[in-house]
Every structure is written in C-alpha cells, then in structure tokens.
Amino acid sequence: MIPSRVGVIGGGRMGAGIAHAFVCAGAQVVVVERDAAAQDAAAARVREMVERSAARGTLDRDPGEVAASVTVAVDAAALAGCSLVVEAVPEDRALKADAFARAEAVIDPDAVLASNTSSISIDALAGSVRHPERFCGMHFFNPVPSSKLVEVVTGAATDPAVVDRVRAVVEDLGKTAVVVRDAPGFASSRLGVALGLEAIRMVEEGVAGPADIDAAMELGYGHPMGPLRTTDIVGLDVRLGIAEELHARLGERFAPPELLRRMVADGHLGRKSGRGFYEWSQR
Numbered sequence: 004m005i006p007s008r009v010g011v012i013g014g015g016r017m018g019a020g021i022a023h024a025f026v027c028a029g030a031q032v033v034v035v036e037r038d039a040a041a042q043d044a045a046a047a048r049v050r051e052m053v054e055r056s057a058a059r060g061t062l063d064r065d066p067g068e069v070a071a072s073v074t075v076a077v078d079a080a081a082l083a084g085c086s087l088v089v090e091a092v093p094e095d096r097a098l099k100a101d102a103f104a105r106a107e108a109v110i111d112p113d114a115v116l117a118s119n120t121s122s123i124s125i126d127a128l129a130g131s132v133r134h135p136e137r138f139c140g141m142h143f144f145n146p147v148p149s150s151k152l153v154e155v156v157t158g159a160a161t162d163p164a165v166v167d168r169v170r171a172v173v174e175d176l177g178k179t180a181v182v183v184r185d186a187p188g189f190a191s192s193r194l195g196v197a198l199g200l201e202a203i204r205m206v207e208e209g210v211a212g213p214a215d216i217d218a219a220m221e222l223g224y225g226h227p228m229g230p231l232r233t234t235d236i237v238g239l240d241v242r243l244g245i246a247e248e249l250h251a252r253l254g255e256r257f258a259p260p261e262l263l264r265r266m267v268a269d270g271h272l273g274r275k276s277g278r279g280f281y282e283w284s285q286r
C-alpha cells in the first residue's frame with residue numbers, strides 16, 4: 004500500500020522524518036521547501052537520517068540509492084503525480100492553508116492530502132481545502148524513525164475509504180495507526196499534555212523535584228520516560244503552544260502553569276536550548 008510517489012511539504016524535523024520513513028519503505032519522495040536555503044538544509048537532514056539508519060543496520064538497501072530517491076524542490080509543481088501528500092510546515096493555519104492550496108493545484112483528484120498538525124483542528128483545516136473528503140490528519144511522532152505510532156485523525160468530511168487507505172499505508176511503514184475523531188489534542192497530545200502540565204504544577208508547588216516526579220511515573224507506572232523529561236525533549240515552547248490551544252478549547256484544566264510560561268519567556272526550552280527541567284550538555 005506504500006504509494007510509489009509521496010509528497011511532503013516542509014522538510015524540517017518532522018517532514019524530514021516523514022520523508023525518511025517513506026523513502027526507506029520504497030517510495031519516491033518529493034519534499035517541498037520554502038526557499039533554496041531551506042531546500043539544502045532539508046536535503047541534508049534526510050540524507051543524514053538515511054545514513055544513520057544504514058549505520059544502525061536498519062536499512063537493507065544501499066544508502067546512496069535510497070537517498071537518491073528523495074528530491075527536494077521549492078516549486079510545489081514537483082508534487083504532481085503524488086498519490087499522498089503530507090503537510091509538515093510550522094503550526095500556523097495560514098501557512099498550512101497556503102501549502103494545501105499549492106498542493107491541490109497539482110495533485111490528482113483522488114490523491115490523499117494529510118496534515119501532520121499536532122494541535123490544529125482537522126475540521127478547521129479542512130475549511131481551506133477543496134476536497135475535504137480526501138483530507139485527514141496523519142500525526143507522526145518525534146523522532147519519526149524510532150516512533151511506532153501514527154494518529155490518523157478523521158474530520159467530519161473525511162471519506163472512510165481514505166481512512167482505510169491511510170491506515171494501510173501506516174501499517175506498511177511498519178508503524179501502528181490509531182484512528183481518532185477530530186477533537187482537541189486528538190488522543191496523544193491531550194493525554195500527554197495533561198500529564199505534563201500536572202507534573203509542572205507539582206514542581207511549581209514544591210511537591211518534588213523533576214527527577215523524582217519522572218521516576219515516580221517511570222518506575223511506578225512503567226512509562227518509558229517521565230513527563231518532565233518528555234517535555235524537555237518535545238520543547239517547552241511546543242508544549243506551551245499546545246496547552247494554550249487546549250486551554251482555549253477545553254477549559255481551565257489545560258491552563259498553562261506560570262512556571263511553564265516563565266521558563267519559555269526565559270529561553271529555557273528544554274533539550275534544544277540546553278536547559279529545561281534538566282540540563283542538556285549536548286543539544
């Protein structure tokens with residue numbers, strides 16, 4: 004079920020990971036970036052991921068040949084002939100609407116268009132596509148190469164046949180699809196952020212330190228990683244953005260704690276800035 008030609012709009016952290024997943028599964032992949040500088044950076048990101056897979060022994064083909072199956076373009080016309088396009092531009096409705104319009108101008112009428120949004124409503128995004136019946140969420144997780152989960156988010160207008168197609172594609176990527184109706188935070192972000200915000204409130208109230216709170220969930224409940232280390236890895240700014248969206252749509256229980264706002268304002272964004280609830284010497 005892996006389409007022979009797949010498009011990815013936005014070749015950042017997630018888009019490069021999504022491109023890597025499809026190219027390793029045998030597709031020709033076209034990544035569309037915003038300008039020439041971003042084009043080079045995206046190509047390097049995908050190449051590095053392919054080389055890392057080869058070094059880890061998880062790629063059974065020649066890495067050079069695999070990397071050569073990915074092209075990075077600036078013109079969305081390169082998406083012509085793709086039967087699946089996954090949008091992974093930054094979390095901004097206007098940017099995403101523009102990306103959909105450029106893709107829909109060139110893709111086939113039965114091609115599936117999916118968004119990797121982590122917090123924007125699929126129904127809201129569907130308002131800016133010409134064919135909402137072939138539109139859904141495909142929420143990959145970070146880092147894509149090692150994550151086994153993709154949330155397939157169905158909008159009110161998504162054709163059930165499209166959901167079946169996307170679910171089959173996810174399984175053929177070697178990942179597991181969970182199908183979720185469009186709702187704030189889908190399943191994963193809503194539960195993950197709820198736990199993370201409560202853990203931050205506990206630090207704020209002096210209940211325990213980050214390492215002890217994380218250990219309680221890791222050892223007590225068998226979570227592979229505690230909520231505060233997870234927040235550091237995802238990025239405090241990313242988590243704050245999702246919390247704000249959930250607060251607006253689901254109410255006070257998702258109100259971002261003052262400590263989270265303060266840490267983001269001070270530039271303590273987690274692993275990527277070198278400091279969050281933990282110190283990260285390697286970025």
Ligand SMILES: NC(=O)c1ccc[n+]([C@@H]2O[C@H](COP(=O)([O-])OP(=O)(O)OC[C@H]3O[C@@H](n4cnc5c(N)ncnc54)[C@H](O)[C@@H]3O)[C@@H](O)[C@H]2O)c1
Nearest residue numbers: 013014015016017018036037041091092093094120121145
């Ligand atoms: N980072 C995560 O942990 C994570 C997890 C799941 C989902 N997401 C979602 O995935 C999406 C992308 O996130 P990311 O972390 O990869 O962001 P990122 O900033 O790393 O990458 C975004 C990429 O989009 C490119 N871009 C910007 N405008 C563009 C345009 N008009 N056309 C084409 N490309 C454009 C940028 O150059 C950049 O390479 C967001 O919607 C985010 O919410 C992120």
